[in-house]
Amino acid sequence: MGKIIAVHSYKGGTGKTLFSVNLAAAYARQDKKVCVLDMDFRAPSLHSIYGLDGSEYWLNDYLNGACEINKVLIDYTSQCKCDGTMFIGLANPTTEALRDMSSKDRKWEMRALGRLLSLKHALLNDMELDYLLFDTSPGLQYSSINAIVSADLVLVVSTMDASDIQGTKRMTHELYDLFEKKTGILMNKVPIEFLATPVERESVYKRFENTHTLPVLKVIPCYCDVLRAGGTKIFTRDEPKHPFSKHVEEIATKIERI
Ligand SMILES: Nc1ncnc2c1ncn2[C@@H]1O[C@H](COP(=O)(O)OP(=O)(O)OP(=O)(O)O)[C@@H](O)[C@H]1O
Numbered sequence: 152m153g154k155i156i157a158v159h160s161y162k163g164g165t166g167k168t169l170f171s172v173n174l175a176a177a178y179a180r181q182d183k184k185v186c187v188l189d190m191d192f193r194a195p196s197l198h199s200i201y202g203l204d205g206s207e208y209w210l211n212d213y214l215n216g217a218c219e220i221n222k223v224l225i226d227y228t229s230q231c232k233c234d235g236t237m238f239i240g241l242a243n244p245t246t247e248a249l250r251d252m253s254s255k256d257r258k259w260e261m262r263a264l265g266r267l268l269s270l271k272h273a274l275l276n277d278m279e280l281d282y283l284l285f286d287t288s289p290g291l292q293y294s295s296i297n298a299i300v301s302a303d304l305v306l307v308v309s310t311m312d313a314s315d316i317q318g319t320k321r322m323t324h325e326l327y328d329l330f331e332k333k334t335g336i337l338m339n340k341v342p343i344e345f346l347a348t349p350v351e352r353e354s355v356y357k358r359f360e361n362t363h364t365l366p367v368l369k370v371i372p373c374y375c376d377v378l379r380a381g382g383t384k385i386f387t388r389d390e391p392k393h394p395f396s397k398h399v400e401e402i403a404t405k406i407e408r409i
């Protein structure tokens with residue numbers, strides 16, 4: 152049976168989308184069957200990263216009950232330069248859709264949760280996916296909470312900012328513990344000089360692990376190449392030998408063992 156992974160964070164801009172697409176490509180290169188869903192209805196990104204215009208139906212329509220999931224998924228396999236299979240589910244990026252999604256009430260969100268939960272059966276059982284990845288909005292947006300509830304594992308991406316670390320700790324304890332979710336922290340954009348010696352590396356881990364026992368799955372340096380690519384490159388697909396790709400591949404292996 153496949154795994155559902157929600158990629159989440161307390162603050163915005165930590166690297167959720169970057170990890171979602173790179174992890175998906177890393178798994179697809181390993182001959183796995185993967186799907187990435189853009190659950191960031193506040194600021195959809197996947198259409199831009201994958202250079203897709205969208206299909207007749209969006210993920211918004213699936214959650215609205217207007218279509219089934221097979222109408223939303225785009226088969227990206229021929230463009231993923233991989234041995235596996237890849238599907239993408241896009242969120243509608245139009246201003247009208249952003250406004251519509253931000254005005255949904257609790258009742259709608261509960262129904263949307265039901266629709267999301269039923270994906271487990273449709274995608275993992277029927278389509279036999281190995282991995283279903285949710286790229287979410289930061290913080291406690293309803294859509295993100297729904298994604299967390301539906302997931303088997305939550306990857307929480309944090310930077311070294313004190314406010315990010317503090318907020319991530321609070322959020323993981325108050326929210327993920329409540330849902331009893333397996334959680335792994337990715338500490339991202341860490342200045343390379345913080346990782347120069349084993350002692351310094353240890354102190355980076357300790358920022359998370361000393362007072363709370365949150366497992367830091369990986370510490371990832373800040374790479375100018377990643378910044379320079381400006382969200383147009385999928386490193387594990389386009390530059391598999393890049394150190395950033397190596398980090399993502401190690402994360403992929405660790406997740407397989409969880
Ligand atoms: N390790 C890294 N080194 C350098 N740049 C990085 C790294 N990780 C992420 N970035 C850059 O940070 C920016 C934000 O990344 P991304 O869009 O993936 O974050 P996000 O968490 O999805 O943001 P949002 O909360 O707005 O959805 C991007 O320009 C990305 O390339």
Ligand SMILES: [Mg+2]
Nearest residue numbers: 167168191196
């Ligand atoms: Mg994002």
